[in-house]
Amino acid sequence: VFFGSAMTNFGVQLFLDAFLEYALKPGTHKSTVGEVSPTYPNFTGFVFKLQANMDPKHRDRVAFIRVCTGRFEKDMTVSHARTGKTVRLSRPQKLFAQDRDSIEIAYPGDIIGLNNPGVFAIGDTIYNGKKLEYEGIPCFSPEIFAYLRNPNPSKFKQFRKGVNELREEGAVQIMYSADEAKRDPILAAVGQLQLEVVQFRMKNEYGVETNLEMLPFSVARWVNSGWDVLRQVGRLFNTVAVKDSWGRPVLLFKNEWNCQQVESEHPELNLNTTAPVVSGQEPESL
Secondary structure (H helix, E strand, O other), rough: OOOOOOOOOEEEHHHHHHHHHHOOOOOOOEEEEEEEEEOOOOOOOEEEHHHOOOOOOOOOEEEEEEEEEOOOOOOOOEEEOOOEEEEEEOOOOEEEOOOOEEEOOOOOOOOEEOOOOOOOOOOOOOEOOOOOEEEOOOOOOOEEEEEEEEOOHHHHHHHHHHHHHHHHHHOOOEEEEOOOOOOOOOEEEOOOHHHHHHHHHHHHHHHOEEEEEEEEOOOEEEOOHHHHHHHHOOOOOOEEEEEOOOOOOEEEEOOOHHHHHHHHHHHOOOOEEOOOOOOOOOOOOO
């Protein structure tokens, strides 16, 4: 327990020293070239979060990047692992609540914010020197599913923009029917609140009223064996096949019992509760 006074600077240094001692230090990260230590000399960074409309007046989009190795410097030029393009990292910011401060340098463990004009996606790696790519972020199994409908065709452009940007942020998982004729996105969430947040943000940030059509499924499993094996199995009872944002097959089940039955009868599907980790691939847009 620490006692102190910010007014007289009593005990503050003791608290800060202890905080640094107990705080989690930068660790190693899995990559395409093996484990990478924070002492690796070249700069590398990992995009772990995107946020749109943080400043409603400017409709900005910010990419949050963790510095994994090396030294970050303002206006430095780096390589983008997924696209292969060269990117200049200008206007880096340190964000705390609504406050934003420009920064000049950053080190492993630091978080920086960069303006994102559609360049970055969650799971992207930026680097200097030898090419490497960090392991992406897994998508966990959702339990609530609903079609997101746009009742006003004249608002389709705003509807599409909102769906794509919220999917980029990871606010909710987006899936699509395996039937190409059905292009309405399927929202896949862990809780009802996620769906309500999506509808609220679609209305307040993109000016689009939306309707939800709930689907009678509560379990999702990714088919690791792929579409060819799934087609060979044929029709499954109380189950529907959809695709995630990367075009991979996902089975939706009405309940856990249906899921277990399919797993026992068709082990060749190789079902998984989490999506295969993606890196270096561009997700589908609406």
